[in-house]
Amino acid sequence: MSKKFKITICSGTACYVLGGAQLMMLEDLMPAEFRDQVEIVGSACLQACRQGGSGQPPFVKINDYLMESASIAKIVDYLRKH
Amino acid sequence: MTYINNAALIKRQLMVRLAKMMFAGTLGTQVDYIPLQQAPRESASVRCCIHHDRAVLRYRLMALLGFAVENEKPEDEIRTLASYVAEVEQKGADRLDDKILTVIDEACSSCVRANYRVTNACRGCVARQCIMNCPKNAIHIENGHAVIDEKICVSCGICAKACPYHSIIYQPIPCEEACPVNAIKQDERGKEKIDESKCIHCGRCQQACPFGAVMERSEIFDVLRMVLNPACKTIAMIAPAIVGQFNTELGKVVTALKKLGFDHVVEVAYGADLTAEKETAEFVERVEHGSVCMTSSCCPAYVEAVNKHISNIKPLVSDTPSPMRLTGEWAGQKWPGAKRIFIGPCVAKRAEARASEHVENVLTFEELGSILVAAGVDVLECEETTPDQVATATGRKFAISGGVAGAVIAAASGRGVKADEKLFNGLDKKAFATLKVVDKVIKNTTFIEVMTCEGGCLHGPGVISNPVVARRFLEKMLKEHP
Numbered sequence: 001m002s003k004k005f006k007i008t009i010c011s012g013t014a015c016y017v018l019g020g021a022q023l024m025m026l027e028d029l030m031p032a033e034f035r036d037q038v039e040i041v042g043s044a045c046l047q048a049c050r051q052g053g054s055g056q057p058p059f060v061k062i063n064d065y066l067m068e069s070a071s072i073a074k075i076v077d078y079l080r081k082h
Numbered sequence: 083m084t085y086i087n088n089a090a091l092i093k094r095q096l097m098v099r100l101a102k103m104m105f106a107g108t109l110g111t112q113v114d115y116i117p118l119q120q121a122p123r124e125s126a127s128v129r130c131c132i133h134h135d136r137a138v139l140r141y142r143l144m145a146l147l148g149f150a151v152e153n154e155k156p157e158d159e160i161r162t163l164a165s166y167v168a169e170v171e172q173k174g175a176d177r178l179d180d181k182i183l184t185v186i187d188e189a190c191s192s193c194v195r196a197n198y199r200v201t202n203a204c205r206g207c208v209a210r211q212c213i214m215n216c217p218k219n220a221i222h223i224e225n226g227h228a229v230i231d232e233k234i235c236v237s238c239g240i241c242a243k244a245c246p247y248h249s250i251i252y253q254p255i256p257c258e259e260a261c262p263v264n265a266i267k268q269d270e271r272g273k274e275k276i277d278e279s280k281c282i283h284c285g286r287c288q289q290a291c292p293f294g295a296v297m298e299r300s301e302i303f304d305v306l307r308m309v310l311n312p313a314c315k316t317i318a319m320i321a322p323a324i325v326g327q328f329n330t331e332l333g334k335v336v337t338a339l340k341k342l343g344f345d346h347v348v349e350v351a352y353g354a355d356l357t358a359e360k361e362t363a364e365f366v367e368r369v370e371h372g373s374v375c376m377t378s379s380c381c382p383a384y385v386e387a388v389n390k391h392i393s394n395i396k397p398l399v400s401d402t403p404s405p406m407r408l409t410g411e412w413a414g415q416k417w418p419g420a421k422r423i424f425i426g427p428c429v430a431k432r433a434e435a436r437a438s439e440h441v442e443n444v445l446t447f448e449e450l451g452s453i454l455v456a457a458g459v460d461v462l463e464c465e466e467t468t469p470d471q472v473a474t475a476t477g478r479k480f481a482i483s484g485g486v487a488g489a490v491i492a493a494a495s496g497r498g499v500k501a502d503e504k505l506f507n508g509l510d511k512k513a514f515a516t517l518k519v520v521d522k523v524i525k526n527t528t529f530i531e532v533m534t535c536e537g538g539c540l541h542g543p544g545v546i547s548n549p550v551v552a553r554r555f556l557e558k559m560l561k562e563h564p
Contacts, residue, residue, distance in 0.1 A: 011329045013338075013460045017451035017546055018094055022086035024329060024551040042329070044462045071086070 004037040005079060008061040009070075012045025020058030022072065029072055034079050089294025093142065094452050096120060097302060100146055101456030104306045110171075113163040116143055134188075141186040145297035148177055148304070150184040152275075170303055178299060182283045182432050185266075185274050189295035192272030193255040196220075196235035198242055200228045203249035211244035260290035262510050262534075263391055282386040284509070284534045285429035285543030298429055298544075301443045306453065308421050308443075309343040317413045318344040319406065319441070320469070321426030322351040322481035323539035326555025327447045327547050333466025339425075339450075340467065341459045346417060350424065351473030353409030354380070354480040354489075361402040361486075362493035365529055369499055373398075374521050375528040378486045380404045383430035383534035384509060392518050398530075405480060406431060410440030412471075425450050427542025430534070446544025475560050482538040482556065483507040487531035494529070502528040508536030 009023045010016075027040050048059040048066060055068030062078055099116050103109040117139035121127070127135050140163060141151050147166050170177060200212075206226040213221045213228065220234035221241060228250075230241070242250040257266050257274055265280035266287050274295065276287070288296040308314045318339045328335055336347045357380060365376050379385055379400040388399055403411070410422045421442045424435055428446070435441040445453075454461065479485030487503040494501050502525050506513045509532060516523065520530060535541045540549045540556070547555075 011462060013328060013451065013462065014455045016329055017448070017455050018098070019086060019091050021329070021547045021551070025548050028550070045460050 003039040005034075005039070005062055005082075007038055007040045007075065008043045008046065009040065010044075010046040010048065010057070010059045010061075011042045012049070014045070014049045015058035018057045019069070019071070023058060023060065023070060023075075026072055026075065031076060034076070038079070087292075089292070090448075092120070092139075093146075093294065093297070094448055096139065096142055096146060097300070097449060097452035098456045100143065101302060101306060101453045104303070104310070105457060110164055110167050113143065113167055116163070138186060138189045141188055142294075142297060145184050145186070146300045146302060148299045148301060150181045150299060151186050151297075152181070152184060167303075175304060178301065178436070181276065181278055182299065182429060183276055183281065183285070183288060184297055184299055185276060186295050186297060187271075187273040189293050190273045190291075191293045191295070192268070194232060194253055195268065195272060196230055196232040197237040197252055197254060198230055198235060198239060198250055199253050200230055200241075201249050201251055202227070203247050204228050204245075205247060205249070207246070209246070211246070212241035212250060215240050215244045256290040256292055257287035257296060260286040262286070262514065263387065266296075280390060282383045282390060282534070283430040283433050284383040288429065289543050298432070298446070300449060301432075301445065302449055302453065305423055305443050305445055308423075315345045315417060315420035316343070317346040317348060317417060317420050317422045319348050319350050319353075319409050319413065319422055319424045321424065321428070321431075321539065322349070322354060322405070322473070322478050322485075323427045323542060323545065323552070324425065324447065325478065325481065325559050326540075326552035327545065328451070328461040329547065329551070329555075330462050331466055332559065333468065334461050334464040336469050337464035337467045338454055338459050338461045341464065342453065342457055344423075345420065346413070346470045347467075348409055348413055348471040349469050349473040349477070350405050350409045350426070351477030351480060352471045353405035353407070353412065354477030355474050356408045356412070357402055357405045357480075358476050358486070358489040358493060360408075361400050362490050362497070364400055364402050365490055365501070366494055366497050366499050369494075369501070369527055374526055375504075375524050375530055376400055377517075377520075377530040377532055378490075380480065380486055381430075381532055381534050382428065382434040384532040386430060386433065387509060387514070387534070392514065395517060395520060398521060404434065405477065406434065407438050407440050410438065414440055416471075427535075427539050427544045429543050446542075447546050448544050451546050475564050478556065478560060478563075480538075481540050482553065483533050483536075484531065485538065487529050490529050499527065504528050504530045506530065506532040507538075509534040 058070050060067045060070035103112050117136040120139050121135045129135050204227045218234050220231045221228050263280050265277045266274050269275050308316050339347050368376050377399050406424050413422050423443045424441050425445045432444045435444045476489045491501050491503050540552045
C-alpha cells in the first residue's frame with residue numbers, strides 16, 4: 001500500500017549546509033500519528049536551488065509540493081493541514 | 083544536544099556570500115553590499131529595525147574576515163568593510179593575534195542582570211514570602227505584582243523557593259551558564275566580555291548565545307587565498323569527525339576538497355593512529371615508573387583548561403602531541419612548503435594551531451560547507467577518491483568519547499599492562515572538581531580520557547550534521563573498515 005505522503009529531503013550540499021542537516025532527524029522526530037502515513041527518502045540535489053527561484057534552501061518535496069526554508073516544524077505543520 | 087538555530091544559519095549564509103565574492107574576485111569592491119543583500123529593504127527585521135540588523139551583519143563580516151570586534155575604535159564605526167579587506171591583504175595572519183572568539187557588543191542583548199524574574203503567575207498574595215524573605219530587600223509590589231529590582235538582587239534564589247505559586251523563575255544568561263570556566267562576564271553596560279586569561283576556547287558560549295553575539299575569528303579569507311593560488315600548494319587535513327558531515331561517504335568529501343583546489347587530502351585519523359601508538363608507549367613507561375594515572379592530551383580545550391585552571395594536574399597530562407600536530411608534522415615532511423589546513427569541528431584547535439609550527443590554518447566543517455556551497459561543488463555528486471593518506475579504525479574512533487581510551491588501553495594490554503579507563507565525557511564544573519584531585523580518587527593504573535564536548539568531537543561547535551546522524555555514518559564506516 002502506498003503511503004499518503006512521500007517526503008523527499010534534498011541532501012545536496014547547499015541544502016544540507018544551510019539547515020538541511022537537521023532534517024535528517026525527521027524520521028526520529030515524526031509524531032506517532034503520521035508514522036504510518038509518510039515515506040521519507042533522502043535525495044541528491046533536487047535542483048531547486050539552481051532554477052533561480054526566490055526560495056531559500058533547504059528544500060523538501062512533499063508529494064508534488066516544493067517547500068522552501070524547510071524545517072521539521074514546518075513539515076509537520078504541513079502534514080497536519082493536509 | 084545541539085539544536086538548529088537561526089543565528090548559526092545566518093552566519094553560514096554570510097560565509098557563502100563572502101566566499102562567492104572571493105571566488106569571483108569581487109570581495110574588495112563588493113563586500114559592503116553583503117549586509118544589504120542579506121537584509122534587503124523590504125524584509126522583516128529581527129531586531130528593532132533593518133538598520134540595526136545590517137549593523138550587526140557588518141560586525142559578523144568583520145569577524146568572518148578575522149578581526150576582533152572589540153578592537154574597533156570609535157572612529158572605526160564609519161570604516162567600510164572594503165577597508166578591512168584591504169587591511170587583511172596588508173597584514174595577513176598578523177591580524178589574528180590575541181583572541182580566538184570575539185563578542186559583537188552590538189549583537190549582545192545584555193541579558194538580565196538578575197537571574198530571577200517574577201512572572202505574571204504572581205497573584206500579589208497576602209503572605210508575600212518573597213518580600214519577607216529577600217535578604218537584600220530587592221522586591222516590592224507594583225500594580226499588584228511582585229517586582230525584583232535587578233540592581234539590588236544578588237540572584238540567591240530564596241524568593242523563587244519561597245513563592246507558593248512558583249511564579250518566580252530562574253532565567254540564566256545563556257553564555258555565562260554554558261561557560262565551564264566563568265570566562266565570560268558582563269561589563270558595566272551589561273555587555274558580555276571574554277577574559278582571555280580564563281577562556282579555554284571550547285566554543286560553548288558561541289553555541290549558547292541566542293543572539294549569535296559570540297563569533298569565531300574566521301580564517302576563510304586566508305585559506306581561500308591559498309587554495310585559489312595555483313602556485314601555493316595546500317594540504318587539507320581532515321579531522322576524524324568529518325565522517326558523516328555531508329551525509330555521504332568520506333571518499334566523496336575528498337573529491338570535493340580536491341575540486342575546491344586542495345592539492346592533497348590527509349586523514350588526521352592517521353595522526354590519531356600515531357598518537358595512539360606513542361601515547362600507549364608513554365603510558366606504559368609512566369606506569370612502570372610508578373605513575374597512578376595519565377590523561378589524554380588530544381582535546382585542546384582540555385589542555386588549555388589544565389594550563390589555565392587546574393595546573394596542579396599538569397604532570398598527569400600526556401606529553402604526546404595531538405593527532406593534528408602529528409599529521410601536520412608528517413605532511414610537512416612529505417610535501418615540504420605546502421600549507422597545512424586543519425579542517426575540523428573545533429574552536430580550540432585554532433589556538434592550538436597558532437601555537438604550532440606544523441599547522442598553518444584552521445577551518446571548521448561549517449566553514450568548509452559554506453565554501454563548497456559558494457563554489458557550487460555538490461559533495462553528493464562527486465565520485466569517491468581515497469585520501470592521500472588513510473587511517474585505521476583506531477584513529478577514526480578518536481571522534482567519539484571513549485575512542486582514545488579504548489585505543490590506548492587495548493594497546494597497553496598487548497604490552498602486558500592491564501589498565502582501567504576513566505572517561506570524562508564533557509568538561510563541566512563537576513568534571514573540573516573531580517579532575518583537580520583525580521590522582522587521589524582514582525584506582526592505580528588508569529588511563530583518563532577527557533573530551534571537552536560531551537559525546538566527543540562529533541558534537542563540536544563547528545559541525546554541520548546532527549551528531550546522532552554523524553554517529554550513524556561513523557559506525558557504518560567502522561563496521562565496513564574495522
